[in-house]
Amino acid sequence: MSDAPVVEVRELSRSxxxxxxxxxxxxxxxxGEIFGFLGSNxxxxxxxxxxxxxxxxxxAGSATVLxxxxxxxxxxxxxxxxxxxxxxxxxxxxxVEENLRFWGSAYGLAGDRLAERSAWxxxxxxxxxxxxxxxxxxxxxxxxxxxxxxxxxxxxAVVFLDEPxxxxxxxxxxxxxxxxxxxxxxxxxxxxxxxxxxxxERCHRVALMHxxxxxxxxxxxxxxxxxxxxxxxxxxxPRAARALAVLAELPWVSDAALFGEQLHAVLDRPERRAELxxxxxxxxxxxxxxxxxxxxxxxxxxxxxSDAERTTAAGSSLPGPRSAVxxxxxxxxx
Amino acid sequence: xxxxxxxxxxxxxxQLRRDWRTSLALLGMPMVLLLIYGFALSFDVEHVRLAxxxxxxxxxxxxxxxxxxxxxxxxxxxxxRDVRExxxxxxxxxIQAALVVPAGYGDDLAAxxxxxxxxxxxxxxxxxxxxxxxxARQIVAGISxxxxxxxxxxxxxxxxxxxxxxxxxxxxxxxxxxxxxxLMVTSVIATALAVVREKERGTMESLRATxxxxxxxxxxxxLPYLLVGAVSSAGSFALAWALFGVPVRGSxxxxxxxxxxFLAGGLGWGVLISTLADSQQVAFQAGLISAMxxxxxxxxxxxxxxxxxxxxxxxxxxxxxxxxxxxxxxxxLKGAGPETWWLQALALAVYGGVVLxxxxxxxxxxx
Numbered sequence: 066m067s068d069a070p071v072v073e074v075r076e077l078s079r080s081x082x083x084x085x086x087x088x089x090x091x092x093x094x095x096x097g098e099i100f101g102f103l104g105s106n107x108x109x110x111x112x113x114x115x116x117x118x119x120x121x122x123x124x125a126g127s128a129t130v131l132x133x134x135x136x137x138x139x140x141x142x143x144x145x146x147x148x149x150x151x152x153x154x155x156x157x158x159x160x161v162e163e164n165l166r167f168w169g170s171a172y173g174l175a176g177d178r179l180a181e182r183s184a185w186x187x188x189x190x191x192x193x194x195x196x197x198x199x200x201x202x203x204x205x206x207x208x209x210x211x212x213x214x215x216x217x218x219x220x221x222a223v224v225f226l227d228e229p230x231x232x233x234x235x236x237x238x239x240x241x242x243x244x245x246x247x248x249x250x251x252x253x254x255x256x257x258x259x260x261x262x263x264x265x266e267r268c269h270r271v272a273l274m275h276x277x278x279x280x281x282x283x284x285x286x287x288x289x290x291x292x293x294x295x296x297x298x299x300x301x302x303p304r305a306a307r308a309l310a311v312l313a314e315l316p317w318v319s320d321a322a323l324f325g326e327q328l329h330a331v332l333d334r335p336e337r338r339a340e341l342x343x344x345x346x347x348x349x350x351x352x353x354x355x356x357x358x359x360x361x362x363x364x365x366x367x368x369x370x371s372d373a374e375r376t377t378a379a380g381s382s383l384p385g386p387r388s389a390v391x392x393x394x395x396x397x398x399x
Numbered sequence: 400x401x402x403x404x405x406x407x408x409x410x411x412x413x414q415l416r417r418d419w420r421t422s423l424a425l426l427g428m429p430m431v432l433l434l435i436y437g438f439a440l441s442f443d444v445e446h447v448r449l450a451x452x453x454x455x456x457x458x459x460x461x462x463x464x465x466x467x468x469x470x471x472x473x474x475x476x477x478x479x480r481d482v483r484e485x486x487x488x489x490x491x492x493x494i495q496a497a498l499v500v501p502a503g504y505g506d507d508l509a510a511x512x513x514x515x516x517x518x519x520x521x522x523x524x525x526x527x528x529x530x531x532x533x534x535a536r537q538i539v540a541g542i543s544x545x546x547x548x549x550x551x552x553x554x555x556x557x558x559x560x561x562x563x564x565x566x567x568x569x570x571x572x573x574x575x576x577x578x579x580x581x582l583m584v585t586s587v588i589a590t591a592l593a594v595v596r597e598k599e600r601g602t603m604e605s606l607r608a609t610x611x612x613x614x615x616x617x618x619x620x621x622l623p624y625l626l627v628g629a630v631s632s633a634g635s636f637a638l639a640w641a642l643f644g645v646p647v648r649g650s651x652x653x654x655x656x657x658x659x660x661f662l663a664g665g666l667g668w669g670v671l672i673s674t675l676a677d678s679q680q681v682a683f684q685a686g687l688i689s690a691m692x693x694x695x696x697x698x699x700x701x702x703x704x705x706x707x708x709x710x711x712x713x714x715x716x717x718x719x720x721x722x723x724x725x726x727x728x729x730x731x732l733k734g735a736g737p738e739t740w741w742l743q744a745l746a747l748a749v750y751g752g753v754v755l756x757x758x759x760x761x762x763x764x765x766x
Contacts, residue, residue, distance in 0.1 A: 118608050140610065148608035152601025158417045159410065170406030171609040199417075216605075 069132070071096050071223045071254040072117060076126035079112050086112040088277040089126065094223075094256060099249045101268030102258040103366070108274040110258040111151060114227050117256070118148045131222055144173070147216035147224035151231065154212050157201040161192050164200060165215060172219035179218075186214025189244060206237025210244060223254040230264065242267050262362045271362070273369050280369040288365045295335030297360040300328040302350040311348050315341070320368045329364055403611055407619020411593070415623060422627070425589055429581040429631040430638050436577050437643055444530045450477035450488055450497040457505025463516060466542045467498055472534045489521055496520045496531055574639045575727040576700035579720045582632055582658070583665045583694045584687065589624045590669030591686035594762075595676050613762035617755065621666045628662040629655075648734030657730065657740070660747040661723040665690065667754035668719075674761040694720040722746040 072094035079087040087109040094100045102110050115121040117130055119139030128135045133142045155164045165183040169175075174182060187196055190210040192203070200208060209229060216224055226245075230238045242264065245255050249269075257268065265271045266285055273280040273288075281288060302308040309328055312321045317337055321330040332338065338355050345353040415422050451464045468475040476494055479485075488494045499517035507514035518535045522528045594617070597603040606616060636654070639645040647654060669686055676682035696702065697711065698720035704712060715721050726740035726747075737744065 120604065120607055143608055144610045146608075148605065150601060150604040150608070152604065154602055154605035156410070156414065156602060157600075158414050163410070163413055167406055167410040168605075168609070170403060171606065171611045173403070173610055175402060 068096065070094055072100075072128070072130050072256060074113075074117070074126070074128040077113070077116065077123050077128050078125040079109075079116060079121065080124045085277050087116070090274075090277075090279045091126075092272055092279060092282055094254060096222075096254055097249055097252050098269040099245060099255045099257065099267070101265045101271040102256065102274060103260065103262075103265045103271050103362075104258075104274030105260055107276075109277040110274055111227055112277075113274075114148075114225050114256070114258055118146060118225055119143055120148075144219070145221055145223075147219070147221035149212055149216045149224070149226045149229055151227040153208065155200050155208065155215060158199065160197050160199050161187060161190075161203075161211060162196045164211070165218065168215040169218045174219060182218045182220070186211065186218060190214050204237070205233045206240065209233050209237065209241055213241070213244065217248070217253075221253070223256060224248070226255065226257040228258055228260070230259075230261075238264075262366070265362055273366055275370050275373055278373065280373055281365075285362060288362065289360050291365055291368070292331060292360050293335070295338075295357045296332045297358055297364055298330055298332060298338060298341070298355050299324075299358045300330060300341070300345070301326075301354040302328070302345055302352075304350065308345060308348075308350045311345065311350070312341075315344070320364065320371055322364075322367055324363075329358070331360075331364070331368065400612070400615060404615045404619040404622070407611070407616055408622040411620060411623045412626075415627070425585060425624070425627045426631050426634070429578075429585050430634050432581045433574070433577055433635050433638055434642070436581075437574060437639070444527050444534070445471055446474050447472055447496050447531055447534075448476045448494045449473040450479060450485060450494040451475060452479045452482055452485065452497060452499045454480065454482070454502040455500045455504040459505035459508050460500040463500055463504070463542060464498060466538050467535075470534070470538055472531070472538075485519065489519075494521075495527075496535075498535075572728070572732075573700075574643050574645045575731050576698070576720075576724055578632070578635045578639060579661065579698065579723050579727060580691075580694045580700060581635065582628060582662060583720055584690045585631065586624060586628050586662050586665035587669040587672070587690035588683060588686040589627070590621060590666045591672040591676070591682040592669075592679050593620045593624070594670060594673030595679050595682040598677065599679060614755075614759045617670050617758055617762065621663070621670060621755075624666050624669075625659065625662055628666070629659060632658050632662070645731060647731050649730035649736070653737060654727075654730050657723065657726045657744055657747070660744055660751060661719060664719040664747055664751035664754060667751050667758060671754050671758040671761065674758050693718040697721070699724055717750075719747055719750045722750075 070093035072092075074093070075091050076089045077087060077091070078085065078089050090109070090113065102113065104110050112121065116123050116135055117128055119135050119142045122136055130142055131145055133145070135142060156167070159167070162183065165186055166179065169179040169182060187193055190207055190213075192198075192207060192211060195203065195207075200211070203211070213224075213226070213229065216226075230241055233241065245257065246267070249255050257264070259265055268285070270282065270284050271288065272282040281291075300308065300312070305323060305326060305328055309321055309323055312318055312328060312330055317333040318341070319331045319333075321328060323329075330341075332341065335357065338357070342353050342355045345351075415425075449467060451467070453460050453464060464475075467473050473496070477484075477488060482499060485494070485497050485499075489497075497519040499519065501515070501517065504514055504516070516539065518532070518539075520528045520531050520535075594603075597606060636647060640647065668689070672682055672685050672689065676685055693714075694700065697704075697707075697715045697718045699715070700720065704715050704721065707715065722743040726743040729735040729740045729743075733739075
């Protein structure tokens with residue numbers, strides 16, 4: 066497979082009336098990688114994926130998928146990509162086989178090839194003994210894998226998955242991601258959106274989206290190296306919520322946030338740990354335990370968002386955080 | 400293209416088969432409606448309260464009165480010798496019509512001189528009055544030849560004979576219109592829901608990500624309902640024949656052709672609504688209103704188009720039932736061939752083509 070990017074996006078924007086859903090986003094996806102698009106609801110993930118599948122015209126900028134322009138060659142594009150929309154995309158009142166026959170035909174498959182690909186999809190979904198079952202009666206995990214199989218019937222080189230594991234239990238979610246790994250190993254490029262940090266950890270590279278902007282793009286380890294070693298700490302203290310308020314006042318603490326019963330905070334230097342412990346105890350929060358932790362993707366995500374919001378609030382139109390992305394952009398597959 | 404269209408049609412049929420409630424409604428509803436409306440909606444007039452005022456008192460005048468009272472249409476409620484009594488009887492509603500035989504009627508007939516009978520009808524209900532008058536003419540026409548045989552020079556009154564529907568049964572006239580009305584409503588609603596359902600379930604987004612073209616999707620969606628519509632049309636015509644004695648005088652083949660053209664237009668209109676509406680509820684109501692009202696009011700089903708104001712008459716040209724009704728009455732009642740109604744068939748074909756084209760354009764643009 067050539068190294069030309071499978072997806073190439075340049076200054077892509079989409080507005081709905083006055084609302085800018087996607088704001089000058091640029092990135093490239095390499096062949097065979099699992100490319101994660103991480104962001105909260107309304108970050109512009111679905112809008113971007115719909116533009117890349119030729120379902121929504123960009124307002125400005127351009128994007129190519131497999132060398133085809135998404136605005137001009139939408140028809141040719143649809144023959145060569147797979148797409149699994151956010152909403153469940155199978156007919157719940159049809160059986161497993163009927164669904165596959167229909168979606169295969171819609172993608173132009175027929176005869177032996179349709180039969181062979183349907184058998185493959187039934188196999189990866191683990192539905193060999195339930196091919197005549199009406200989809201409505203299948204558990205969520207099976208449905209999700211079947212929907213993925215249906216989106217891959219025509220062997221697309223790239224597949225776009227929009228929050229594919231919504232409403233599925235953790236075990237089914239894990240099996241779904243095992244399937245994504247297998248696909249990528251076999252050379253299929255996977256573009257997947259998620260708002261789950263756990264899922265993002267399984268991607269080769271992750272793009273952080275917030276309010277239509279691309280805040281950062283790198284491998285997960287590289288994103289985590291953004292914080293100098295030892296500066297991300299976990300604080301255990303009684304009355305954590307009150308302690309958080311005290312913590313947030315300290316000038317050398319940034320991105321203090323509550324994670325369950327504990328606090329996470331980012332210090333300007335690792336040496337501040339003792340100072341923090343003493344300070345909180347003086348303020349009446351004894352006993353305090355501060356220990357350095359490996360930052361989670363969520364810590365990184367929170368930092369990028371607060372930086373971005375500070376930049377916006379300061380009236381600067383420069384996309385500061387994007388240039389602050391650390392590490393090599395040549396990360397890629399591990 | 401054909402393969403993908405068929406794939407959509409097969410899928411739609413499979414879904415229809417699982418959804419037995421909808422299938423039953425689509426197949427059975429037209430016939431149930433025909434049954435209800437066929438009996439309820441009738442312009443036939445019977446048991447009209449009639450007064451006879453015989454100023455002549457001859458055997459000829461009694462024969463004329465008998466011709467009226469023996470028909471099922473009229474019930475004799477009063478017999479008088481003074482015309483002035485009629486006013487009060489009409490005012491109180493005791494009578495709805497009166498037959499006045501003028502003095503000298505019998506003599507005139509015997510002498511072969513032109514003569515006349517006076518027929519008075521309560522015109523406050525114009526529809527009924529018109530029907531009663533028509534019945535009266537028929538009765539007079541019936542007795543005229545007999546009278547003429549008695550040595551008269553000609554019939555006493557000039558009477559146009561009613562052809563094709565000699566007993567003026569409104570069912571003959573109304574049932575074809577009713578069939579058109581019912582088919583329009585069911586076909587529009589069936590497809591109006593078909594596309595919008597995909598939008599509501601979220602499968603539309605996935606369909607659009609496939610190479611499936613808009614026209615393939617829409618044709619595939621329409622075909623199964625055309626089949627269902629054809630079956631329920633056949634049922635409706637059979638029912639019309641069995642229950643209301645509406646014969647199909649023309650060729651069944653031509654009837655099928657015209658009906659299919661009409662159905663295609665209705666289905667196309669439903670698809671167009673479906674591409675515009677965002678929920679099944681909106682689609683259902685838009686389909687119901689847009690199919691029902693024009694078909695009922697502007698097609699010539701109940702109100703003759705020729706008596707509408709010019710502005711309304713122009714609007715009737717985009718109501719497909721207008722064309723279907725003319726062709727249907729031509730085929731069913733007159734047994735006429737395509738040379739009489741080809742223009743109506745053409746109009747139906749154009750209508751179907753245009754709405755399907757609009758729906759396709761609309762689906763493509765919504766991208």
